[in-house]
Amino acid sequence: MSPSYKIMVTSIDACGHINASLGFGELLQNRGHTIIFTNRQKYKHLADKRGFQFIPFDEEVFAGEKLTPFMAWLERSYDLFHKDATERFKCFTQKDRDSYAEFVEGYIKTNEALERVLKNIEVDLIIGDLLVPFPVMAKSKVPYIPLASLNPLVLFLNGPPEFSGLSVNSGDKERNEFREAFEWAMAPHKEKINNWLHEHGLPGLYEPAWFLDRPKHFGFYHYPEDLDYTEVGPVLDNWVRVDLSIRQPDNDYFVIPECLKDKPGKLIYFSMGSQFSADLQLMRQLIDILSKSPHRFIVSKGPKGDELELPSNMWGENYVNQLKVLPEVDMVITHGGNNTIMETLYHKKPMIVIPYYFDQLDNAARIVDKNLGRRIDPWNLDEKYFLESIESILNDNELKNRIETISNNMRNTKSRRKAAEMVEKLIEETREEKITIIPKLSEKHINDDFIPYPSTVEQ
Numbered sequence: 001m002s003p004s005y006k007i008m009v010t011s012i013d014a015c016g017h018i019n020a021s022l023g024f025g026e027l028l029q030n031r032g033h034t035i036i037f038t039n040r041q042k043y044k045h046l047a048d049k050r051g052f053q054f055i056p057f058d059e060e061v062f063a064g065e066k067l068t069p070f071m072a073w074l075e076r077s078y079d080l081f082h083k084d085a086t087e088r089f090k091c092f093t094q095k096d097r098d099s100y101a102e103f104v105e106g107y108i109k110t111n112e113a114l115e116r117v118l119k120n121i122e123v124d125l126i127i128g129d130l131l132v133p134f135p136v137m138a139k140s141k142v143p144y145i146p147l148a149s150l151n152p153l154v155l156f157l158n159g160p161p162e163f164s165g166l167s168v169n170s171g172d173k174e175r176n177e178f179r180e181a182f183e184w185a186m187a188p189h190k191e192k193i194n195n196w197l198h199e200h201g202l203p204g205l206y207e208p209a210w211f212l213d214r215p216k217h218f219g220f221y222h223y224p225e226d227l228d229y230t231e232v233g234p235v236l237d238n239w240v241r242v243d244l245s246i247r248q249p250d251n252d253y254f255v256i257p258e259c260l261k262d263k264p265g266k267l268i269y270f271s272m273g274s275q276f277s278a279d280l281q282l283m284r285q286l287i288d289i290l291s292k293s294p295h296r297f298i299v300s301k302g303p304k305g306d307e308l309e310l311p312s313n314m315w316g317e318n319y320v321n322q323l324k325v326l327p328e329v330d331m332v333i334t335h336g337g338n339n340t341i342m343e344t345l346y347h348k349k350p351m352i353v354i355p356y357y358f359d360q361l362d363n364a365a366r367i368v369d370k371n372l373g374r375r376i377d378p379w380n381l382d383e384k385y386f387l388e389s390i391e392s393i394l395n396d397n398e399l400k401n402r403i404e405t406i407s408n409n410m411r412n413t414k415s416r417r418k419a420a421e422m423v424e425k426l427i428e429e430t431r432e433e434k435i436t437i438i439p440k441l442s443e444k445h446i447n448d449d450f451i452p453y454p455s456t457v458e459q
Helices: 015-029 041-048 069-075 085-090 094-101 104-118 172-199 280-290 322-328 338-346 359-369 383-394 397-411 415-432 443-447
Strands: 006-011 034-039 053-056 125-129 144-148 219-222 239-242 267-271 296-300 314-317 331-334 351-353 373-375
Touching: 006 015, 015 034, 015 041, 015 125, 015 144, 015 338, 015 415, 034 041, 041 053, 069 104, 085 172, 094 172, 104 172, 125 415, 219 338, 239 415, 267 322, 280 383, 322 338, 331 338, 331 383, 338 351, 338 359, 338 397, 351 359, 351 383, 359 373, 373 383
Parallel strands: 006 034, 006 125, 034 053, 125 144, 144 219, 219 239, 267 296, 267 331, 296 314, 331 351, 351 373
Antiparallel strands: none
């Protein structure tokens, strides 16, 4: 019988990162390990329904915080994202730059919360989707494995710049123009992270892939083999690709609402994600265009969904269980978050990507480069093209065949088993370092009535 280990899983307070870490936890739980999920109290139900143990962060750390620092920044900055990737960073004012740097406070608070948790529990290994280096993990005696649930372009230095939304076939001029604008906009943010790390006696961010940790042992990034950036490889050292561990839905199935059940047209799932669906101006524009389609739509309305009105060809709720819906629909319209892209491909659904920012732009470019769907830029909406794209994709059988091949490869991959075995081997090697030492007693020791050391010591 294989040994069972105690593994802690955590992430920053963002749905995509939480979902990715939960999926990885399920993978290890299925191999007989005990999974402890630690995060904000509001996520306890996610651990409970998976049979994970749950340790809440001390909410005292987050006292007075109505929104996470990132969401607070986003609420003030929606207008910035109504431009293409290069222009939006060129348009950052000094206030925008300083404002963006403020959400480093979210990292600092999460680090403190994790410190408090780790003082009171012993585990064999920690897995975290935390993005940048966290001092608590750098100093931990327990092995730490970082996850990268965002688009992995940041790990391929010969590709286009991460978060640019540029094709792998783009030229140096547009790449350099984006890099210059992005580096200028992000400079205060990076400086604040570096100062924080230096205060803890740690080296600064890992350039140029500063948006991720540098793995001490290895780290895992989520992306299907068929979409990986092998043409601009190699990947940075110690990062290992793994197909997304698809979160398991609840046992019940999605039932098509009565208001749509008997209406004509294909069934399409529309979601702009938990963060960007809060941009009500954009959501209303998109809903207005889709109201003119002959098809039916399941809409994930988002945190401000009560302020949205849906036309007769739509049904929606503020939160829709995506994993239940995906098997039932004919197509997906998505913001391009990494988890949604992977889950859509896994369920063999064609898609349109409407990217909002950061790695969503890179996923949209990748879907187009790989001829797996279309991209609609939200800052340049063309109603006719949008509606025509829906019809084109729904009727493209060759596209559906390509997606089915990718889905089958994702389902039959050995990458998840390999990742689990790597984790288990690291734990075993770490345990072996705690060796038994029985000192050889000298005559002097015996004559001095020497009392031997304990039989085991940590090296």
